[in-house]
Amino acid sequence: MSEIVSKDIKLIIFQLNGKEYGISVHYVHGIEKVQHITRIPGTAPFVKGVINLRGVVTPIIDLRKRFGIEECEYTDVTRIIIVALDDIEVGLVVDAANDVIDITEDIIEPSPDLVGVEEDEYVKGVVKVSNRLLIIIDLYKILDREKLKVEG
Amino acid sequence: MNQYLEVFIEESKEHLQACNDNLLELEKSPDNMNIINEIFRSAHTLKGMSATMGYDDLAKLTHQMENVLDAIRHHTISVSPELLDVVFQAVDDLEAMVNSIAEGGDGKRDVSSIVEKLKMIEAGNTELLKSEKEVAAAIATELKPAVHIDYDEFERTLIEESHEQGFTTYEVYVALRDDCLLKAARVYMIFEILEKQGEIIKSLPSVDQLEEEQFDKDFTITLISKENSSDIEKKVQNVSEVETVRVTDVSSSKVVSKLEVTMNDRNKHETEEVSVPKMENNEKDKSKQPEPDQNKTGTAGKAASKTIRVNIERLDILLNLFEELVIDRGRLEQIASELRNQELQETVDRISRNTGDLQNIILNMRMVPIETVFNRFPRMVRQLARDLDKKINLEIIGAETELDRTVIDEIGDPLVHLIRNSIDHGIETPAVRKANGKNVDGTVTLKAYHSGNHVFIEIEDDGAGINRDKVLQIALKNGIVTEQVAATLSNKQVYELIFASGFSTAEKISDISGRGVGLDVVKNTIENLGGHVSVDSVPGKGSIFSIQLPLTLSIISVMLVEIQMEKYAVPLSSIIETAIIKKDEILHAHNQKVIDFRGKIVPLLYLKDLFEVPVVKEESEFVSIVIIRKGEKMAGLVVDSFIGQQEVVLKSFGNYLTNVFAIPGATILGDGQVALIIDCNALLK
Numbered sequence: 001m002s003e004i005v006s007k008d009i010k011l012i013i014f015q016l017n018g019k020e021y022g023i024s025v026h027y028v029h030g031i032e033k034v035q036h037i038t039r040i041p042g043t044a045p046f047v048k049g050v051i052n053l054r055g056v057v058t059p060i061i062d063l064r065k066r067f068g069i070e071e072c073e074y075t076d077v078t079r080i081i082i083v084a085l086d087d088i089e090v091g092l093v094v095d096a097a098n099d100v101i102d103i104t105e106d107i108i109e110p111s112p113d114l115v116g117v118e119e120d121e122y123v124k125g126v127v128k129v130s131n132r133l134l135i136i137i138d139l140y141k142i143l144d145r146e147k148l149k150v151e152g
Numbered sequence: 153m154n155q156y157l158e159v160f161i162e163e164s165k166e167h168l169q170a171c172n173d174n175l176l177e178l179e180k181s182p183d184n185m186n187i188i189n190e191i192f193r194s195a196h197t198l199k200g201m202s203a204t205m206g207y208d209d210l211a212k213l214t215h216q217m218e219n220v221l222d223a224i225r226h227h228t229i230s231v232s233p234e235l236l237d238v239v240f241q242a243v244d245d246l247e248a249m250v251n252s253i254a255e256g257g258d259g260k261r262d263v264s265s266i267v268e269k270l271k272m273i274e275a276g277n278t279e280l281l282k283s284e285k286e287v288a289a290a291i292a293t294e295l296k297p298a299v300h301i302d303y304d305e306f307e308r309t310l311i312e313e314s315h316e317q318g319f320t321t322y323e324v325y326v327a328l329r330d331d332c333l334l335k336a337a338r339v340y341m342i343f344e345i346l347e348k349q350g351e352i353i354k355s356l357p358s359v360d361q362l363e364e365e366q367f368d369k370d371f372t373i374t375l376i377s378k379e380n381s382s383d384i385e386k387k388v389q390n391v392s393e394v395e396t397v398r399v400t401d402v403s404s405s406k407v408v409s410k411l412e413v414t415m416n417d418r419n420k421h422e423t424e425e426v427s428v429p430k431m432e433n434n435e436k437d438k439s440k441q442p443e444p445d446q447n448k449t450g451t452a453g454k455a456a457s458k459t460i461r462v463n464i465e466r467l468d469i470l471l472n473l474f475e476e477l478v479i480d481r482g483r484l485e486q487i488a489s490e491l492r493n494q495e496l497q498e499t500v501d502r503i504s505r506n507t508g509d510l511q512n513i514i515l516n517m518r519m520v521p522i523e524t525v526f527n528r529f530p531r532m533v534r535q536l537a538r539d540l541d542k543k544i545n546l547e548i549i550g551a552e553t554e555l556d557r558t559v560i561d562e563i564g565d566p567l568v569h570l571i572r573n574s575i576d577h578g579i580e581t582p583a584v585r586k587a588n589g590k591n592v593d594g595t596v597t598l599k600a601y602h603s604g605n606h607v608f609i610e611i612e613d614d615g616a617g618i619n620r621d622k623v624l625q626i627a628l629k630n631g632i633v634t635e636q637v638a639a640t641l642s643n644k645q646v647y648e649l650i651f652a653s654g655f656s657t658a659e660k661i662s663d664i665s666g667r668g669v670g671l672d673v674v675k676n677t678i679e680n681l682g683g684h685v686s687v688d689s690v691p692g693k694g695s696i697f698s699i700q701l702p703l704t705l706s707i708i709s710v711m712l713v714e715i716q717m718e719k720y721a722v723p724l725s726s727i728i729e730t731a732i733i734k735k736d737e738i739l740h741a742h743n744q745k746v747i748d749f750r751g752k753i754v755p756l757l758y759l760k761d762l763f764e765v766p767v768v769k770e771e772s773e774f775v776s777i778v779i780i781r782k783g784e785k786m787a788g789l790v791v792d793s794f795i796g797q798q799e800v801v802l803k804s805f806g807n808y809l810t811n812v813f814a815i816p817g818a819t820i821l822g823d824g825q826v827a828l829i830i831d832c833n834a835l836l837k
Contacts, residue, residue, distance in 0.1 A: 036824075036825055036826075038718070038818070038825065038826040038827070038828065039718065039766075040805075040809065040812055040815060040828065041762070041763035041764050041765070041813075041815070042763070042764075042812060042813045042814075042815070043809065043812060047809065049826075050805060050809075050818060050826050051826065052820045052824050052825065052826050055472075055475070055476045055479060055820065056803070056806075057803045057804070057805055057806070057817070057818045057820070057826055058806065059805055059806065059808050059809045087807045088806065088807050088808045089806055089808070090806075090808050143808065145808065145810075148808075148809070
């Protein structure tokens, strides 16, 4: 699928509530299996707590809750995607993450009006690869600390 | 280059600090030549360094300052407070420039006015300091020499200095033969020869021009040397293709005559100059090889211990790595105790011991003497005393006391605040002091010492003390206490009220303290560092502020407790005691559950409710309670069980989760799990 060198981006693909999402590998520091999460009282509901990520205490966000989708039990395929944005490093809990694809930047389309769900505002655009529709998430909006204050 | 810049900034700061310290000393004993020499040496080194690094303004100002110091050294001008004010101002400017460089700036600054002031002092015009720029201008023009080699002030000073040290200044005139082909090569050879004889301070045309062959066939080099002129002449003559060489001794002639005008007869004192021969030697060494010598001269007076500079970041990385090790050690200990293999157990024990030692060493490496904070206070106190027309002695005791770097960085501002407070509100004016039969000079004592796992800093003044009635009056007015409560308070409790937010005892708002920002800010800062501050006072005798601080912030002792399935860590520094009581011992007062703890009524805080801990276990008949304290306030934290005491590494949540209520950070336990650390101070607000 990869074409020219210049605008190639690699996407990490993850599943959430039956849909496929993509995040540029550029932000991703690693993908972890679910381990013990220590709850932190008095924080926003979507903050699940913190984990010990090789000695670094890393906050964990449940992406389902962040997007306003109902929570579900963590399973064997549940993953934590460790992302870093500027000076922030957090983990995102997703239903599964098992694919990496190459796309060129220009095939990203602005998001069409998805049915008015809350996740709408966290979408940067969509990509159609073969028969798959991938939703590219906007990390800046997801990790907006203001959101943390209002809800927390 | 970066690495040099770092060294440059560090050393500049040190030298400026030395200047500051010594200038203050000088004010006390204006005739002490050793002090002047110390300052001179610092200024001189600074000048050399900044010139090397290309910071011209810095070099210019230091140079002028050096001239003034030199004049003092030669008794041409005498030390007066006005003079020191200007010199201090110059040092301030220098500091500002160095700071600007440290922050990535270019270190440029308009130094012309201060340079002019210094020049006027140098010219002996101390009285005229405040005005008359024309005089300065006049002097400036007077300084301009008009001979065929122009020496700037730098070079003139250099010539004069070397003359004092028995060097002679020569002007070496060299003419090459007309048919000379490789002029630059000849120039190079001549320079090489001359450099072996002494130091070349100037050439006409400039070295660059000579190297690019931008000269006709002759040039003149100014050389400072101990050789005699005919030797030099002969050696240069040996270079082929040289037509004429003429070496003229200029130290006694025109340069010096010019110098005499410039230096305002300073040279007359030259012969009397016997008291500082050692110093002169240093100067000489330095001018030849400025870099390596600085350290030697800088520390010569102090105990000579070998040190290296390490970037604090590297120490942070080391500490982080070590923290990992501490966590793994915990894990190993756990595994070993489960496996019950003797060999493994022994090995783990040894690792534990060694890591313990390592921890001490690493933490010690991060320790910085509190001197780095204290040493800016003498300057500040002097300035304050002058501004307020008070006479104040600042005594510093225990400046060598060491604290963790992180604490040092934070403690400066609160201390400044408290010292200003003591001087502004504490110490009376000289007239009042006299009337009360006190020594006219007020004394502020700054004392630091270690005790246990804490460092104590005390700020004591022999001023008027705290006026109980006045404090109460203000506290009542600002609604900090009610009248009923006020009547029951002890003196000390009343004094503590000045730390309450919204309290400020200043009757008039002054620059010094009480600009709306009260002592509550000080209290908060110190408590955020895990310390606390208290005050006591004797009316008419003075007040004492005591600060207690933890030695280090990153590794702390905690009590691990369990609440349902969750583990929390309570810092030992907040804990008074732990207790296990029966449920029926809990009393009810209004809506608050309390216990009777050694005769005191202590309110209970149910962490389970506060932290909304999910309940999965049945509660037992007994309640485990951790009694915590902040100042006079106490509370009992209700937990399910105690796990034990442990040294843990404090880790923050990073930049995403900030300001979590009552939980400043977390720690990683031996089993790899994260336990949250509770900030007891926040719970007792």
